[in-house]
Amino acid sequence: MFGSGWNETDVSDLDGVTAVVTGANSGIGYEATRILADHGATVVMGCRSVNRGADAVSSIRDATASGSLDVRELDLADLDSVASFATVVDEAYDGLDLLVNNAGVMALPYEETGDGFEYQFGVNHLGHFALTGHLLDDLRAGEGIPSAGADDDGRGPSRVVTVSSGLHERGDAEFEAAAGGEDAAADYDRWDAYGRSKLANLLFAYELDRRLATAGASVRSFACHPGYADTNLQLRGPEADGSRVKRLAMRAANAVLAQSAAAGALPTVYAATAPDLSGGEFVGPGGLLGMRGAPEVTESNELSRDREAAADLWERSEAWTGVAYDLPEAR
Template identity: 60%
Template sequence: MSTDDWSTTDMPDLSGQTAIVTGANSGLGYEATRALAGHGADVVMACRDVERGEEARKEIREAVPGASLTVFELNLADLDSVRSFAERFRRERAGLDVLCNNAGVMAIPRSETADGFETQFGVNHLGHFALTGLLLDVLRETPGETRVVTQSSGVHERGEMDFDDLHGEASYDPWDAYAQSKLANLLFAYELDRRLRAASASVRSVACHPGYAATNLQRRGPEQRGSRLRLLLMQAANAVLAQPADRGALPMLYAATAPDVDGGDYIGPGGFMQMRGAPEKQSSSDASYDRESARRLWSVSEDLTGVTYDLPTPHE
């Protein structure tokens, strides 16, 4: 199917399906939640701030009467919170059809998570690695083909995995750390796909990126640095170059629902410089397909999080 004009109206009926969206209270996660619920899915809104999550839930319910939405607390910067979320989900839901690993932080001053990880690497990659691993058996046991969708960024192309200084303790640059975390998202998504295939599992691991979408994500770095100039420049760039958040969510929604999506695909906007436009299948950087780096990252991630996957290691 051509994706030249693909939009949420092309999404299939999702009645009877359950989805999790991390970071569901704003930006891309909010728009994805609204679209998934609008097509009949029961959506669990995984939010760090439950109060803001409830406000978003009420807004969506007003726009989509009858939408099935529940807010669960999830702080990806705290592995205890990730485990608590997974335990609650298991108690309250019988299956999981789509897991959207969407939440993230971007180009913030160096800080650490509750577990001592550099925050961007900890939230963007390790938190989602742990969450996916803790829910993998639910995904595998749910009838039909289920999906894990991991949100990356075009900025991954400048990323390098510094395994000697993953947490930026020796040197730290906010954008380098963000790029590393977004490269890690892709290495994880592709390695997960290879391991799922080796296990003949009916779960697809798909990656995506939103292009340049106007969300609150861009505000946090300048705000935390106290830089009004950077904030004004970011706001101006958003106004001129960015597409709206509902358009930026389309690659994630396509990855989550389109019938022609395969495990290992990378979905992004096909317009100007891959920053805007309708979703399409794309290729990511050469570094993102490096299997040796992917296996090394997988091993390190299991060690750091204490979460292991019951999946075979794929052979070359």
């Protein structure tokens, strides 16, 4: 068997754990939510469509009676929506043990968020950067994940898990293009932009973990990727283009090459719960070309570990989102 052999039956009891999962109504987010709830967690489902979130709850309830599910509206393309969602979570819960930054878009035609940013970067990175900053105090107040480097009460630090992609390797650190505008639109390549947003996910996840460690915070940050998983993510681009041929080709590729969404969610859940992780790891499938297989700790590219690029992205992200973290610079 490729990878660790780890699967959802290896997840520990999550009773008492409160988690937020973005994009929880479909694909990787849905499957991660199902697994976490099946092991007793309370999951706040951040969904752009509350109706689709409610449908997902009904489907999960058919599969498991464990845990608790709470659907809340969250549009990561709207920084006001991100702030409102965080306020709702803060008021509804005493603390947060897990944040899964999962929601994303891929290879869309050029578009800008309501705040004026290139859409893929705005949703995949900036929305999650702002959300994590808004929820940082809630994560610090959480009791943490069971038996993850546990202290005397059997709970380790709270966790932030940010979902990236193997296509981060296509990304560059030319983040000024993310600010949108005519020049960004003229030079736009949808796959390069997607790679840039996924590289940003990794730079953020690693820098966040370094700053949390420097602060001595009881929160750790991780990154993961699902490999090639059969979800609706791949269909958004062809649908936006109105191309039936591209949509059918993508469905065929998914059917032949991809692993299931449930298998694709395992790296996320491993990063969220596995007791052998200490912080800053990148988890992905351990099989052929990192596209499928059981989860294991893997490597991202050299640029994703560039501390100067990470510091530059952090400074830009705070300025663009207006969300300043109460954390020192990383040592």
